[in-house]
Amino acid sequence: MLFYRRPLAAALRLSPLSPPLLLFFASASSSCSPAASSTSGARGCSAVRMDSGMVETASTGAVWSTPSAEPRSISIGKEIFCNRSLNMRNITAVGFDMDYTLAQYKPETFEALAYYGTIGKLVKDLHYPEELLTWEFDWKYMVRGLVLDKKRGNILKMDRHKYVKVAYHGFKELSKEEKVAAYGSTLIRDSFDEPDYALIDTLFSLGEAYLFAQLVDFMDNNPGRVPAGTDYPLMYKDVRSAVDLCHRDGTLKRMVAKDPGRYINADLAIVPMLEMIKKSGRSTFLVTNSLWDYTDVVMNYLCGPYTSDASSGLNHKWLQYFDIVITGSSKPGFFHDDNRAGLFEVEPDSGKLLNADIQIGSPRSSHQHPTPVHKVYQGGNVGHLHRLLCVASSSQILYVGDHIYGDILRSKKVLGWRTMLVIPELEQEVKLLSESKSTRKELRHLRMERDSIEDRIHHLEWSLRFDDLTENQKEKLLSEHVDLLQQREHVRRLHQEAQRQHHQKFHKVWGQLMKTGYQNSRFAHQVERFACLYSSQVTNFGLYSPNKYYRPSEDYMPHEFDVLEL
Numbered sequence: 001m002l003f004y005r006r007p008l009a010a011a012l013r014l015s016p017l018s019p020p021l022l023l024f025f026a027s028a029s030s031s032c033s034p035a036a037s038s039t040s041g042a043r044g045c046s047a048v049r050m051d052s053g054m055v056e057t058a059s060t061g062a063v064w065s066t067p068s069a070e071p072r073s074i075s076i077g078k079e080i081f082c083n084r085s086l087n088m089r090n091i092t093a094v095g096f097d098m099d100y101t102l103a104q105y106k107p108e109t110f111e112a113l114a115y116y117g118t119i120g121k122l123v124k125d126l127h128y129p130e131e132l133l134t135w136e137f138d139w140k141y142m143v144r145g146l147v148l149d150k151k152r153g154n155i156l157k158m159d160r161h162k163y164v165k166v167a168y169h170g171f172k173e174l175s176k177e178e179k180v181a182a183y184g185s186t187l188i189r190d191s192f193d194e195p196d197y198a199l200i201d202t203l204f205s206l207g208e209a210y211l212f213a214q215l216v217d218f219m220d221n222n223p224g225r226v227p228a229g230t231d232y233p234l235m236y237k238d239v240r241s242a243v244d245l246c247h248r249d250g251t252l253k254r255m256v257a258k259d260p261g262r263y264i265n266a267d268l269a270i271v272p273m274l275e276m277i278k279k280s281g282r283s284t285f286l287v288t289n290s291l292w293d294y295t296d297v298v299m300n301y302l303c304g305p306y307t308s309d310a311s312s313g314l315n316h317k318w319l320q321y322f323d324i325v326i327t328g329s330s331k332p333g334f335f336h337d338d339n340r341a342g343l344f345e346v347e348p349d350s351g352k353l354l355n356a357d358i359q360i361g362s363p364r365s366s367h368q369h370p371t372p373v374h375k376v377y378q379g380g381n382v383g384h385l386h387r388l389l390c391v392a393s394s395s396q397i398l399y400v401g402d403h404i405y406g407d408i409l410r411s412k413k414v415l416g417w418r419t420m421l422v423i424p425e426l427e428q429e430v431k432l433l434s435e436s437k438s439t440r441k442e443l444r445h446l447r448m449e450r451d452s453i454e455d456r457i458h459h460l461e462w463s464l465r466f467d468d469l470t471e472n473q474k475e476k477l478l479s480e481h482v483d484l485l486q487q488r489e490h491v492r493r494l495h496q497e498a499q500r501q502h503h504q505k506f507h508k509v510w511g512q513l514m515k516t517g518y519q520n521s522r523f524a525h526q527v528e529r530f531a532c533l534y535s536s537q538v539t540n541f542g543l544y545s546p547n548k549y550y551r552p553s554e555d556y557m558p559h560e561f562d563v564l565e566l
């Protein structure tokens with residue numbers, strides 16, 4: 001049966017500020033009291049259950065300043081790692097992103113919601129076959145840092161030089177030859193960027209990447225069953241539009257508002273961390289792309305144990321922990337100086353937007369609290385924020401976010417903000433890494449052995465070129481050569497298998513997040529370049545002194561590894 005394409009349904013073009021949506025969240029508020037939240041949020045417990053298998057939420061609520069008899073040690077999975085030195089004494093304002101930074105979504109429920117919502121729209125609005133409704137989502141399959149090749153229907157993992165090291169067509173792994181044929185040309189180095197490629201650089205994108213792979217497989221095996229005229233890029237576009245709509249039309253947010261604990265990990269350490277920052281004399285701010293009504297739902301849930309009483313739903317008390325809140329910020333555009341987006345004041349109870357005809361103080365030097373007239377805004381740009389915060393220099397701002405492009409790259413590169421990237425996957429990665437010391441040693445030995453055999457082979461082949469060898473000598477060298485080739489093949493296989501097993505401990509398909517083979521992955525490279533600090537959870541920030549001087553570890557070049565026996 002053929003399904004015909006029609007232009008993207010008008011339904012896929014809702015305005016982000018659609019009034020019904022704002023109204024919906026205003027009326028949904030009563031269902032968001034702590035009493036209405038689900039059991040999985042573990043609210044009120046002294047520790048939070050690790051639901052996702054990926055994220056261990058911080059969670060006794062203890063912060064650095066909590067009095068304790070013994071000095072606390074920080075487990076490696078909760079450490080803050082430093083790429084570029086940062087003295088907190090120079091920081092006068094600490095800002096936070098909300099989604100996937102303060103609010104850690106549970107992928108098994110939240111991303112599943114996005115996945116099934118997207119399929120619903122593909123079938124209903126874009127005439128994909130109903131069979132898609134029976135598909136299932138493996139939320140652990142895709143990882144951050146992957147790149148989708150929209151034209152070829154491939155999913156790629158690259159190293160820091162943008163060499164494709166792992167590649168799948170749908171769910172079928174490409175052979176080495178196929179990889180080289182598609183991506184091996186060193187003359188035409190692809191940038192692997194939009195519009196032909198899509199970067200899976202936020203946890204929000206895991207579902208759409210998985211669905212794309214499923215659709216590629218489906219189309220290959222059932223060419224007549226996707227809407228006529230559909231090819232891989234168009235399929236990606238359809239998925240993207242449908243995901244986008246799920247974020248805008250309430251498919252996701254309505255469900256989260258009904259039961260935040262089902263979709264978001266509660267984290268009792270958020271409020272103590274924010275309080276500690278404020279007590280240290282710094283301003284705090286929130287800049288999120290979410291609109292006010294949803295921001296209020298999520299923040300009320302996250303700060304709820306400290307601010308809610310039985311009679312109130314969304315009481316906005318969480319606002320006390322922030323000096324400025326900017327919603328609907330449209331990052332990364334927000335960070336562009338030439339962004340002319342208007343700034344609106346948000347009236348918290350009604351959600352009404354008013355023109356922000358504000359009297360904002362001029363920049364002051366250091367450690368002075370801003371005294372803005374209002375607290376909650378929508379839109380605007382970084383210039384507005386600087387004036388609201390009264391910072392003298394952008395390097396006095398530390399911003400914590402989860403999205404390299406949306407939160408970190410531009411804010412650091414162009415504005416000079418200091419940045420911290422939240423990478424929930426890191427907790428598991430460092431744990432496995434610390435357990436794999438002996439395997440890594442073994443891998444290094446195998447690699448050295450392979451190198452040494454290869455050198456002997458080359459030497460032998462060189463010797464065989466000389467004419468003055470007797471037949472006897474030649475025969476001996478040739479038989480040694482055969483032996484060495486066998487040995488090399490043996491060690492190569494051992495090494496390859498050990499390497500494969502080592503990577504599979506991290507992820508069955510894509511391996512270690514921060515590495516591809518021996519090289520840093522493209523994702524790791526971006527973390528290194530753009531994030532001053534990085535850590536598994538935002539609340540790890542509360543485990544350190546607010547005046548800490550973060551210093552990077554020593555850099556090493558390849559020659560130093562051998563000389564220093566690292």
Ligand SMILES: Nc1nc2c(ncn2[C@@H]2O[C@H](COP(=O)(O)O)[C@@H](O)[C@H]2O)c(=O)[nH]1
Nearest residue numbers: 097098099204243244247248287288289290
């Ligand atoms: N319209 C779309 N919105 C999206 C998409 N992916 C995520 N989102 C929304 O962005 C904000 C992220 O907020 P922040 O706090 O991290 O700045 C949140 O409301 C998401 O729902 C998308 O593809 N389209």
Ligand SMILES: [Mg+2]
Nearest residue numbers: 097099100402
């Ligand atoms: Mg975010």
